[in-house]
Amino acid sequence: MQVSEHFKEIFRTENGCVYQRDNKGCFAVDFGGYTTDYKIPCFFALKRLVDNIDLDAMALNPRKSSDIEIISPCGSERCYVLTLRELIEFRELLAGARVMLQLNSILHERLYRIAV
C-alpha cells in the first residue's frame, strides 16, 4: 500500500505492518492483504483478543472447526478468519507493535517531555 507522510511505520514483519496515523490519531493494521484503521482502545482490545486465544488447544484439537479462528474486533467492520500459522504471525505483529509503542513513550518521556 501507498505509505503517505501521515503513516508512520511502527513495526513490520514479513506478513504485515502496523502504522500510526498521526493525522487521524489511530493505528492502521496491514495484515492479510487488508489495512484497517483502529482507534487506540480498539487496537489494544484486538491485541487482547488475539493474545487470549489458546494456540496450544487449537493445535492439539483434532476437530476441523479448530483449524481456524474468527476474530471480530470492536470498532471495525473487519473480521479476521485466521489459521493457526496466521494467528501466530498476527500475534507477533501486534506484540512487536506494542513494544515499539512503549519504546516511543519512553523516548518521549526521557527526551522530549523534560520540564525546563
Next chain:
Amino acid sequence: MRDLVRQKTSLSEEIEKILNDQIKQEAKASATYLSMASWCDQHGFGNSTEFFYKQSGEERDHMLKIFKYVNDVGGKAISPEVTDVPNNFNSLRAIFEQALEQEIANTQSISRIVEQCYKAKDYTTVTFLQWFLKEQVEEEFIARRALELFDVIGEDGVGLYMIDKRIPDIKYQAE
C-alpha cells in the same frame, strides 16, 4: 512520531488491569454485604441488617470511585461480573468474622496496588489510592469492634439481641 498511547491514557496496561481487578473485588464485597444483610433480616437482626445494607452501598461507592478514576485517566474501566457470592452463613458471629476478613483482604489488595504503582512510577494513582488506605482504617476498625462485641457481651441469653442493638453505635473517630 506522536506518543498517541500516552496522550490517550496515563495508565499502564498493568495498572489498568489491577485497578479493574480491584473494581471486581469491591463489587463482590458489595454483593457479599448485601447477602449478609439478607441473612440478618431473615434471622431478626434489624440493626445488623441496616448496617450491612449501608456497608454494601459503601463498597459500591468505592467501586464507582475507582471505576470513574480509570475512565477519567483515559483507561477502560470494566463493569465487573460478580460470581460465587455466599448466601448461607452459620451464625451472626460468623458473618461479622467474614466481614472483618473481607476488609483485611481489601486493605491488603489496595496495599499491593500501591506497591505496583510505586514500581511503575505511577504516583498519580498512588495519590488517588491514599483515600482508600485511609478509608480501610475505618472499615477494619468498625468490623473489628463489631466482632469484639461478641466477646464483651457474649452470645448466651439475650446476648445476640444486645449485640445487634449496639451495632449502630460503632463509629470511628479519626485523629
